Amino acid sequence: MAKHSLVIVESPAKAKTIGKYLGRDFEVKACMGHLRDLPKSTLGVDIDRDFEPEYKPIKGKEDIISDLKKSAKAADMVYLATDPDREGEAISWHLKHLLKLPDEKTRRVTFNEITKKVVQESIQAPRDIDQDLVDAQQARRVLDRLVGYQLSPLLWKKVRRGLSAGRVQSVATRMVDDRDREIEAFQPEEYWTLDANLLGSDVKKQPFAARYHGKNGKKAELKSEAEVNAVVRETEDQAFTVKSVKRTDKQRSPSPPFTTSTMQQEASRKLSMTPRRTMAIAQQLYEGVDIEGEGSVGLITYMRTDSLRLSEEAIAAARSFIVGRYGAAYYPAQPHRYKTKSNAQDGHEAIRPSNVELTPEMVKKDLTGEQYRLYRLVWSRFVACQMANAVYDSVAVEVESNGHSFRASSSSLKFSGYTAVYEEGKDEEKEEKDSPLPALREGEVLTLKNFSKDQHFTQPPAHYTDATLIRAMEEQGIGRPSTYAPTVSTILDREYVIKEGKYLRITNLGRVVTELMKDKFADIADVKFTANMERELDSVEEGTTPWKGVLRDFYGDFDKNLKQAEQDVTRIKVPDEVSEEICPECGRNLVVKSGRFGRFLACPGYPDCSFTMPLVVEMPGRCPKCGGRLMKRTGTSKKTGKQYTYYCCEHMNSRDEAAKCDFMTWDVPVKDDCPVCGHTMFKKAGKGFKKPFCINEACSNFLPEDKRGYPRRPAAGDQEPAGEEPQKPAAKTAVKKPAAKKTSAVKKSASTAKRTAAAKKASAKKAD
DSSP states (O other): OOSSEEEEESOHHHHHHHHHHHOTTEEEEEOOSOSEEOOSSSOOEEGGGTSEEOOEEOTTOHHHHHHHHHHHHHOSEEEEOOOSSHHHHHHHHHHHHHTTOOGGGEEEOOOSSOOHHHHHHHHTSOBOOOHHHHHHHHHHHHHHHHHHHHHHHHHHHHTOTTOOOOHHHHHHHHHHHHHHHHHHHOOOOEEEEEEEEEEOSSTTSOOEEEEEEEETTEEOOBOSHHHHHHHHHHHTTSOEEEEEEEEEEEEEOOOOOBOHHHHHHHHHHHHOOOHHHHHHHHHHHHHOEEETTTEEEOOBOOSOOOOOOOOHHHHHHHHHHHHHHHOGGGSOSSOOOOOOOTTOOOOSOOBOBSOTTSOHHHHGGGSOHHHHHHHHHHHHHHHHHTSOOEEEEEEEEEEEETTEEEEEEEEEEEEOGGGGTOOOOOSSOOOOOOOOOOOOOTTOEEEEEEEEEEEEEOOOOOOOBHHHHHHHHHHHTOSOTTTHHHHHHHHHHTTSEEEETTEEEEOHHHHHHHHHHHHHOTTTTOHHHHHHHHHHHHHHHTTSSOHHHHHHHHHHHHHHHHHHHHHHOOOOOOOOEEEEEEOTTTOOEEEEEEETTEEEEEOTTTTTOOOEEEOEEEEEEEOTTTOOEEEEEEEEOTTTOOEEEEEEETTTTOSOTTTOOOOEESSEEEEEEOTTTOOEEEEOSSSSOOOOEEOOTTSTTBOOGGGTTSOOOOOGGGSOOTTSOOOOOOOOOOOOOSOOOOOHHHHHHHHHHHHHHHHHHHHHHHHO
8 A cells, every 4th residue: 555645536525535544544535526528618629620529627617627636736646536436537537637646656446335345345455547448538528519519600691699408408309398398288088987975784784885986897987977877877776786805915015126217306305405405415415515423424336326226235224224114024034125127237236225333313403304304215226126015905706786796995004114104295296086885795785875987088187397307207218317317407407497486387488499399409399319319328338339320320310410500491480388377567478588587578679668576476276355367476586686486466557447466475375275364375495295274364284484493574565556666574583403512603792792791780789
């Protein structure tokens, strides 16, 4: 081992954690990500020299480069310990060239988790830089540069400045557009459900409902009320008899441990975190968090992975923890091992806690709210994936009447198994009627109380959410773990897609750009082509395909299509998105525009009419003052330039003085009405679950403002006049952690205050 070694990582937090584990012989420094890259101002790829990239030191990082050069020169050995993926490998490769490190004093090390054991073991087993990994990253980087820097200017000239296109983002935008078109073209079909409300022979038994299934042993769907009435006529005067009672134990298996994609999906569902935010918090948990009594500790394994593999050591640790906390019955006869998908890279383990014994409750006081919630999610999912199946007591009953069959079922939890720790969230919550059934026996004659008839219509597929779009991208092979979050963020930032509530919807701009891409650059906008390109990049990583060969194969057709599009495409006007809001000055329908602070509503009659207002979205519920619709609006502070959201009556800016209503609130209206007074209920704004409350002061269910979880705000009479910018309330203070030890400055000020108070008291006593 060299006497003095330099270890270069990417972030200061990671440097702090690793430095603690390696000791005095190692100096650990952070490079803060890439220090060398393609230049921003030019293409930076010499196409005539076989796509040779022209890398340059990144402006603004001169001091970091100088400091690392000095430290590397003084070191006997330099360990490049950047992240364990393609990007991390490329950063190490760039560092080696930028710092002019000779082969004999350069080693590459990777840490799948940042714990003392893994760090010390990895530093003892270094390797050379993996050139295949570097080439795969170079191929992706150059490919994206060619598309972005040559296609984006075309969009600026033909559509609008500030736009961009890319292999993955263009396909993601098309996927949202295709889904929205499918929803728009959807034709609902009518269908009916028929429930027979029955009572057993023992009148003390509770009644139950059985749903119509079919006739003469065949399943039948009821398409109209006439068909429903026909079944009712044929059965209402006939006997209802229990044909069969089947009782079985059904088992549910736990979900596998997290990959990058599934973690982002579940954090979106359960924590309302965007993919970008999820990855930022996960990076913090991976690099290290200060834990009282432990110092800086990496809490989870590397978070960019598509593998479901778990180390034998992790499985053994999970077994010990589960048996110790929950008992032997909660551990399966054989540990669960999950098969990774065939197209996965499987470079790292699944995402899991570095030390399962560090429960979320143990470290909660040392984490921020977001860190705690995400760590609890990862920890719970990992523990649950190694636990026994949940067992349900399931009962299925078939009832017959005049050849028609009705069915009912129920299930109850018999053994909680993994559900004692974790249950996976759902993208769409569906109402499931599953009430308990009375004890019934075959041949038992039942009494018909009445029928329940309900009309339904088939529903279109749901709009994509962050979670479902990422899942669809993964299933289609679009992108890789490191690209899901930035792709979703990019299409939102470019306003190709907007988010309404949790749903993603295509904009007119996104539709125009997608149509152009499909018409002139069919390959880039094609899902299968893009997925195949990802497989080619994987083959470069495996060493089976030369990286410049991938670029040559792609660029020929792309360059040809680009030149043709320059000639064929004329300036394209993006249609205005017309809203239902009426301009109070001239009566036209307002349209959606984009500005430096985002989207807003404006009169299409400009310059004759220059009226603008914040973008509004209709909310559930009714105005508590006048019964009008409730609107979600955004505004921009004149002092800070920051955006804010508020909710108000649709008549807030009405030209009709008699109809004008001044209701405005920062609380979010919900679809549920108060069970006592029937008024619309509201909930506190913010992420995560918030319990709804009633704001009707005359209602016994009314919740005063000082009990809603934030400081009291101005009364309605104190608000600014309707039509003017509402004043954003003072920022809510963060929830304080348990009191820590006072710093010397605090102690000093406290003791000074005590002395001052004592002096005043003594002075007053002396005066008396």
